[in-house]
Amino acid sequence: MNEFTIEKLVGAPKAKVWEVAADIGRVELYHPMVEKSVCTTELQRGRGAARRCDFYDGKGHAEEVVTSWNEGTGFTLAVTRGTMPFKSAEATFTFTESGPEKTLARVTMRYRMKGGPLGTLLGKLMMTPMMKKMLGSVLDGLDVHCRTGKRIGHKGVVLDA
Template sequence: MTLLRETGQIMARPDVVWSVLARYGSVDAFSPHVAQSFIIEGTPDAGLGAARQCNLADGKNHVKERVTAWTDGSSYSVEIYEGTMPIRDAYSTVSVEETAPGRTRATIEIGYEPKFGPLGNLMDLILIKPRLSKVAGDNLEGLRAFVMGQGDAGKGSS
């Protein structure tokens, strides 16, 4: 299994950052790689069991993700249960934690198996892993920019 972990610092309180992440169906608001995202009908808007579809910015690919764990205010984990990416058994965890007053570390962890056997393993080394690492980093930067664009971005203590 390939594992990735990207972190970023955001000059805002964790509750402010979490308030953006908790709008589970709206990842397209800050992710430069998602053209459109929406909650899948019949599932909760957030929390355990919520499911969303993310149509990717390339116009060709999509993923469907379902929340498998949700700790309000700090993290959620999803399984990617359907999609057009060359990966399987994929999951992701997004978390936030305060590192200093008014400062948050946001983390994205991704785990997956490449499809296509030995060819997939080679694709993973030269294409998939670098691409998903960039996507995670870009999403953290997009999250930071989005949060910072919200007025005072929740700086300072509560």
């Protein structure tokens, strides 16, 4: 299992960051690779809520379900289906107040690649750096969206609200 953590200081109060991140069906507002996202369960928040994310490339997608939920502080999403080369994957998002108008957003990603030992090696050499970069851009998008209310488009382009 590969694991890494990234973090970013978001320039918004924790309540605002939580409000945005906890709306799991609207991740397209700040995720620079997700063109469209939709909640796929009646449950919109909390353990068991699920979403589908369609990527800008027109081919890729991910289906995810919330496996843990700590109201106001964080949640874990597990990838259940999709076009990514994972045998299993989950990401834990946590949010900690870090002064006035500041929130420390942290993502811990855990994943196992398809392809046995070769997949594991490729995961460490190639996928981890790519995922760190991608999740860093997600946290950058979360920061900009929380501060401005503007949607983050493909490759991080800031769009009109």
